[in-house]
Amino acid sequence: MTSLLTEIDHIAIxxxxxxxxxxxxxxxxxxxxxxxxxVASDGVDEALIKVADSYIxxxxxxxxxxxxxxxxxxxxxxxxxVAYRVDDCAVALxxxxxxxxxxxxxxxxxxxxxxxxxxxxxxxSFGTLIELVQEGG
Numbered sequence: 001m002t003s004l005l006t007e008i009d010h011i012a013i014x015x016x017x018x019x020x021x022x023x024x025x026x027x028x029x030x031x032x033x034x035x036x037x038x039v040a041s042d043g044v045d046e047a048l049i050k051v052a053d054s055y056i057x058x059x060x061x062x063x064x065x066x067x068x069x070x071x072x073x074x075x076x077x078x079x080x081x082v083a084y085r086v087d088d089c090a091v092a093l094x095x096x097x098x099x100x101x102x103x104x105x106x107x108x109x110x111x112x113x114x115x116x117x118x119x120x121x122x123x124x125s126f127g128t129l130i131e132l133v134q135e136g137g
Contacts, residue, residue, distance in 0.1 A: 032049065083131035103118065115135055
């Protein structure tokens with residue numbers, strides 16, 4: 001079988017204070033935010049820090065019912081999910097579903113930066129929330 005994954009798109013880190021996290025990455029690691037977006041559909045404010053051809057994605061909730069708010073309340077700050085780039089999100093998602101894996105998104109949807117995304121449930125991926133990301137949707 002040929003891999004559906006083309007590379008790592010981003011590693012997402014849930015934080016309570018995104019401005020403090022941005023400052024820490026700037027001051028300690030010299031990293032610079034290259035994209036910031038309020039993703040209203042997911043109830044998050046995101047900041048992307050470029051690392052080679054991938055990103056570190058800092059996430060903070062913008063509303064109490066967002067998945068990131070629930071994650072922070074249950075787990076505290078830290079690694080939220082790993083996102084992999086795919087050539088075609090719909091094809092990758094169908095392959096995941098055909099394997100019997102549990103998914104969060106039944107169909108791909110619009111993500112930040114104009115991407116097309118879908119999430120795989122962590123209960124079927126060894127405890128890791130996985131995001132499939134198609135660039136330039």
